[in-house]
Amino acid sequence: MLWDVVLWSGRRGARDVQRIRPRVASAALTRVDFTELVPEPISFLGRAAYIQLEAFEALARAVTTAPTLAAKEGLSSAAGVALRKHHALIAEVRRAGAEPVEVMAPFTPVTDELRAATARADWYELLLTIHITTGMLDDFFGRLAEGLPADLAARVRVILDERGTDGVLKHELERAIAEQPGLADRLALWGRSLVGDALLIARSALRAAEPPGRGDDDVEPVFTELIAEHTRRMDALGLTA
């Protein structure tokens, strides 16, 4: 299956994303109705909360290693947004009568690859990692939330819709790309290498929400769309996706 190349081969498979995308996109695929997916509420919340915690940690590292106080200050706001999302989702876990740490624990391995990539990133790669992965995953979890019970879905939507990380990340990246020759090429490569890690997380969440009888083929359009958005995000920075 073509998508397995993208989803499971890790870093080396990143180049394949580009080659495969146009082919998949041109196929006559119907848009997946996210409301057909039924995430188990507590698992969904634990998963989404853990991802925000990871995003927070990455942003906090970007704050600490920021080259200027202005960048530090801007990024601290972004870190605050991720942390608020995390704690709001944790509050929903508690409201549902579950223990946040127990609920999040099963989802720590699925972010291993992304965490390892983040750990070896320099500051600009770190900013791009956060920009790309929170962009993809916030969108994805926001749409997956449509399958939750209506009142919970509405609250989760409000939580995930808070913006405030993108501005500072784009601003710092754009400035650096304009000033540092060669950075655009390096970041383009880095950005491509992240797609597999982010899709791994999305696929894991999607599999857990699939109703019986659905196969991988049914959810492919979801990934096509995520990758298309990723491409637009990279384009906006002048980077080749």
Next chain:
Amino acid sequence: MLWDVVLWSGRRGARDVQRIRPRVASAALTRVDFTELVPEPISFLGRAAYIQLEAFEALARAVTTAPTLAAKEGLSSAAGVALRKHHALIAEVRRAGAEPVEVMAPFTPVTDELRAATARADWYELLLTIHITTGMLDDFFGRLAEGLPADLAARVRVILDERGTDGVLKHELERAIAEQPGLADRLALWGRSLVGDALLIARSALRAAEPPGRGDDDVEPVFTELIAEHTRRMDALGLTA
């Protein structure tokens, strides 16, 4: 002047704190009236905001390096408290028509020693560093705020009064001290070494707020009190201050 030993000699002088404390405490010192001190509002806010940013960064590092997900989760709340204080103080800087980054910039050198100590701390030393220094400095800035214009003083008081960091830090430290032989001695030594760095920051803020004609002798009781509180904080953990 005796206090200079404590305040300026850095890490090596930490042992002197103990030797000097009883002597100063037993002198007939009147309690300093903090309302006689007149901090320049914008500088005060920049200084206090920067210290919360430092506290946030230290807490964020504690989150990232936490040995368990439960510790990570508890510390993430504490990091959120420091970040809220930072952003609320930044909002006051903006409200006063000033630019936060410019206002904070002059105060970055005064935390150099503390930042260097934090950087070489292991996880338990890091938790103690945060517990000790935020304890001393939140108290201190809260009282120094009494000399601000009344409406601003009231708002700053509300900002700095938010609690929520101490519980998790104490909990993790107490558990580790109970479980790991030798840790109490190591942490006691570490705690003593931090006092000078925290007092350096307090003294710098105090000097900036002193009315003309006041000398260092007048503010010594402030430090006596800060150290007495520090001793109580160490005692509560079963550590020799």
